[in-house]
Amino acid sequence: MNILVCIKQVPDMEASFVPNRGGTWFDETALSFRMNDYDEFAIEAAVRIKEQLGGTPEVTALSIGPGRVVEVIRKAMAMGCDRGVHLRDEEAASLDPWQIASMISGYASTGGFDLIFTGMQSVDRGSAQVGVLVAERLAIACVTTAVGFSYMAGRATVERELEGGAKVVVSCALPLLVTCQLGLNTPRYPTLPGILRAKKKEIVELSPGQAGMEKPLTRVSGFSHHVSRPSGVVLEGRLDELAGRVAAVLREKRDAIRRGGVR
Amino acid sequence: MKVLLVAEYRQGRLAESTSELLGFADALGGDVSMALVGSPDQLPGFDGRLHFADAGIYGEYDSELHKRLLLQAVEAETPDLIVFMHSSYGWDLAPRISAALGVALLSGVAGMDGDGFTTRCCNGKMRRTVTAMTSPAVLTLLPGAFPSVQPEGVSPELHPMAASGVPVVEFIRYEPPSTGGIDLTRSDVIVCAGRGVGSREKVGLVRALADALGGEVGATRPVVDAGWLEHGRQIGSTGQSVSPGLYVACGVSGAIQHLAGMKGSGFVIALNTDRDAPIVEVADLLVVADLEEFLPLLTAKLGS
Ligand SMILES: Cc1cc2nc3c(=O)[nH]c(=O)nc-3n(C[C@H](O)[C@H](O)[C@H](O)COP(=O)(O)OP(=O)(O)OC[C@H]3O[C@@H](n4cnc5c(N)ncnc54)[C@H](O)[C@@H]3O)c2cc1C
Numbered sequence: 001m002n003i004l005v006c007i008k009q010v011p012d013m014e015a016s017f018v019p020n021r022g023g024t025w026f027d028e029t030a031l032s033f034r035m036n037d038y039d040e041f042a043i044e045a046a047v048r049i050k051e052q053l054g055g056t057p058e059v060t061a062l063s064i065g066p067g068r069v070v071e072v073i074r075k076a077m078a079m080g081c082d083r084g085v086h087l088r089d090e091e092a093a094s095l096d097p098w099q100i101a102s103m104i105s106g107y108a109s110t111g112g113f114d115l116i117f118t119g120m121q122s123v124d125r126g127s128a129q130v131g132v133l134v135a136e137r138l139a140i141a142c143v144t145t146a147v148g149f150s151y152m153a154g155r156a157t158v159e160r161e162l163e164g165g166a167k168v169v170v171s172c173a174l175p176l177l178v179t180c181q182l183g184l185n186t187p188r189y190p191t192l193p194g195i196l197r198a199k200k201k202e203i204v205e206l207s208p209g210q211a212g213m214e215k216p217l218t219r220v221s222g223f224s225h226h227v228s229r230p231s232g233v234v235l236e237g238r239l240d241e242l243a244g245r246v247a248a249v250l251r252e253k254r255d256a257i258r259r260g261g262v263r
Numbered sequence: 264m265k266v267l268l269v270a271e272y273r274q275g276r277l278a279e280s281t282s283e284l285l286g287f288a289d290a291l292g293g294d295v296s297m298a299l300v301g302s303p304d305q306l307p308g309f310d311g312r313l314h315f316a317d318a319g320i321y322g323e324y325d326s327e328l329h330k331r332l333l334l335q336a337v338e339a340e341t342p343d344l345i346v347f348m349h350s351s352y353g354w355d356l357a358p359r360i361s362a363a364l365g366v367a368l369l370s371g372v373a374g375m376d377g378d379g380f381t382t383r384c385c386n387g388k389m390r391r392t393v394t395a396m397t398s399p400a401v402l403t404l405l406p407g408a409f410p411s412v413q414p415e416g417v418s419p420e421l422h423p424m425a426a427s428g429v430p431v432v433e434f435i436r437y438e439p440p441s442t443g444g445i446d447l448t449r450s451d452v453i454v455c456a457g458r459g460v461g462s463r464e465k466v467g468l469v470r471a472l473a474d475a476l477g478g479e480v481g482a483t484r485p486v487v488d489a490g491w492l493e494h495g496r497q498i499g500s501t502g503q504s505v506s507p508g509l510y511v512a513c514g515v516s517g518a519i520q521h522l523a524g525m526k527g528s529g530f531v532i533a534l535n536t537d538r539d540a541p542i543v544e545v546a547d548l549l550v551v552a553d554l555e556e557f558l559p560l561l562t563a564k565l566g567s
Binding site: 011013014016017024025026037096097098101120121123124125126127128129132133136137141142143144145157159160161162163164165166167168169170171172182183216217218219220221222223224225226231232233234235236239240242243244246247249250251253254256257258 | 273323324326327349350351354355357358359361362363365366367368369370371376377379381382383384385386387388389390391392393394395396397431432433434435436437438439440441442451452476477478484485487488494497500501502508509511516529530531532536537538539540541543544545546547548549550551552556557560561563564565
């Protein structure tokens, strides 16, 4: 069995974002990067099947981006993926979901993958498109927003999350692409032996052209702070002093609620 | 401008968000039609062409069948925009329509900006303006971004859609949400623990504040996923929707899916080290502080 996991490197969301020169995305200079939260669940799901099947499946971790994304590929390999594919593009941040999907499906169409896992979305773009687009382009089945996954004898059973925390349980034959939601499993931490092993594993580098990148279908003309100004009061300063002020506000609000006052 | 709205139906109910689709169409103007795989007993109040298939015949949602059905509506209408909600239905089906037609998809549209649309990104902190370079284009709308419009006393003109084929994905069953008997919807005071709390042990600091205020402890999704608090305490689009008089958000960034479950709260206080966290959008008071230091001080002051 061949398994592919698609992962993305994203900045820490606590960072303060500054638009790049073209005003289309953030400037990367001062940012620190890590693996997209959702993708950790995707890697864990893939590695668990490998373990369940006694190590026979080969798990490939693929990432698109500039040189830095090798860090997340190494992390995926430290978590148990066997090999890496780096679709190297220094300008990957300017690509749209269609282009990203064209490259992943271009690569995957040559690999004969039985199972593909992606995060349901990335925390920075949040488009939730790439996984489904890849599956449609490969003409394979796709189940999105997985919060439960099990595999047995050529079929997968997936719990798909719906609104309000409800779920629908579905079953599907492979080949299949699954987009992974937060909480699907408990992603493991890379161990030291795992990290050392990862250093020896192979990462194949491909260019966008080799992966069959297509033209964009969208154009970005603006990137700015969503909240330009806080709606309320901002308190900063010495913590003991702040604590006194905030306690007074809390007491007042709580007492008003107890009196049945206006909310 | 011709707009085809795609309404949702599941487990015997037409989604309430149908009114937001209509609100969007109203804001945009133009010729509006709709498509729905639903029940003839629950047709949307809408006075245009409704491309309709009976869910009683087609069964539970199957992406392949619904895609084929919808493509018929698209062919009949030749719309400029095909519009879904950004929901578990929309983000599953919209990319399939986009791929089938080879056209642009803009996800999570929250507004209009010239000939483009605005979408949120970076966990809701930033926004982008994105323009489709194809016609038609497919959109999914951010829930809550457009006003609800519910026309009354009107009914749609039905145009049947039909498709054949066996489902690719086999439906097994639905599972209702499980809250483990915890009901936060009645609480007047909720203190919510976000990932910024840092560890399972430090959730105790949040609980102490909740106790001092006589309130309940709530949680964001990552806190629940990490097992720091029970699932029944999760607040947001896939947890409970609450509207207490007082909501204290501790180390909560304020992602759209979290805000969806607490927007109706009265007074909102956010404690966060990041003064740009999107929670400021709904906070009446933002205290820029590290929780580990600040919570014990605050709880002590309340006790005295
Ligand atoms: C389909 C879908 C449904 C979802 N449903 C839900 C849902 O129902 N509920 C939900 O909550 N989420 C939901 N999410 C997840 C949501 O998108 C966010 O990932 C989540 O809400 C983030 O939780 P958080 O704010 O605790 O964590 P983060 O986003 O990681 O934020 C942590 C915050 O803590 C602050 N912080 C860090 N350290 C400190 C410190 N020492 N002191 C003070 N502040 C600190 C940071 O500045 C940051 O703002 C859903 C996502 C999807 C895709």
